Amino acid sequence: MKKFLIIANWKLNGNLKFINKNINLIKKNINNSLSFCNLSIAPPYIYINYINNFLKNTSISLTAQDVDIHIKGSFTGETSIKMLKDVGVKYIIIGHSERRLFHNENNNLISKKFILIKNNGLIPILCLGETKEQKAQNQTEQVCIQQINNIIKNSNINIFNKTIIAYEPVWAIGSGKSADIDKIQKIILFIKKYISSLNNKVAKNIYFLYGGSVNYSNIETFFKTNIINGFLIGKASLEIQNFISLVKKSDKLISLLNRS
Numbered sequence: 280m281k282k283f284l285i286i287a288n289w290k291l292n293g294n295l296k297f298i299n300k301n302i303n304l305i306k307k308n309i310n311n312s313l314s315f316c317n318l319s320i321a322p323p324y325i326y327i328n329y330i331n332n333f334l335k336n337t338s339i340s341l342t343a344q345d346v347d348i349h350i351k352g353s354f355t356g357e358t359s360i361k362m363l364k365d366v367g368v369k370y371i372i373i374g375h376s377e378r379r380l381f382h383n384e385n386n387n388l389i390s391k392k393f394i395l396i397k398n399n400g401l402i403p404i405l406c407l408g409e410t411k412e413q414k415a416q417n418q419t420e421q422v423c424i425q426q427i428n429n430i431i432k433n434s435n436i437n438i439f440n441k442t443i444i445a446y447e448p449v450w451a452i453g454s455g456k457s458a459d460i461d462k463i464q465k466i467i468l469f470i471k472k473y474i475s476s477l478n479n480k481v482a483k484n485i486y487f488l489y490g491g492s493v494n495y496s497n498i499e500t501f502f503k504t505n506i507i508n509g510f511l512i513g514k515a516s517l518e519i520q521n522f523i524s525l526v527k528k529s530d531k532l533i534s535l536l537n538r539s
């Protein structure tokens with residue numbers, strides 16, 4: 280069975296005091312204590328290497344929140360895939376709606392990042408999802424497929440093998456109101472079917488995460504179906520005690536599901 284993947288996306292939050300206080304707490308409570316889940320932490324770039332030193336030889340992995348398309352050279356302010364690899368990163372989030380919105384990232388740039396990550400042996404987490412306006416106009420499926428097609432166009436369907444797609448409806452992020460599980464199931468199934476029509480084996484090898492106002496109190500609803508293979512969590516990953524409880528609760532809920 281594939282392990283459920285929980286990623287803490289700290290976005291632009293945290294400092295050395297926060298990390299020093301919490302990273303050992305996470306390590307002590309989580310490392311080797313989970314049977315069905317894997318945990319990954321996505322801190323701001325500047326703290327990745329520091330945290331890596333704490334997480335070496337643990338089951339907890341590191342995720343980067345973005346990557347540049349260049350490997351090296353005169354690109355002030357950027358961080359390359361080789362550097363992320365160098366400091367022990369396993370997954371890289373790309374196409375997050377906050378990068379699309381605040382940094383004008385488009386599907387073409389995101390597809391370049393996806394291909395670069397895959398070709399360098401790390402695992403891309405492609406975020407996709409509709410805005411409130413697109414939802415109102417019933418464009419969810421179209422928007423998600425466009426984002427996927429752009430990557431296929433610049434490479435081929437095999438590029439999606441062993442990658443991660445995170446369905447993150449833009450309107451649900453940070454709103455305190457998550458998407459309805461029936462709607463999440465519908466869109467993930469739709470994407471899965473689409474990819475499977477192009478290559479069934481590849482479709483089976485993709486992890487599907489959900490992100491958007493996941494918290495300790497609402498996680499039960501997401502386990503009503505086994506369509507979701509993990510969570511991408513923002514705000515609720517910053518309250519560390521609660522987050523540890525959320526991770527442990529997820530592990531327990533999956534164990535109950537497995538038994539029934």
Ligand code: 13P
Nearest residue numbers: 288452453491492513514
């Ligand atoms: P929230 O959990 O704060 O809604 O953020 C979700 C998200 O953007 C994860 O990438």
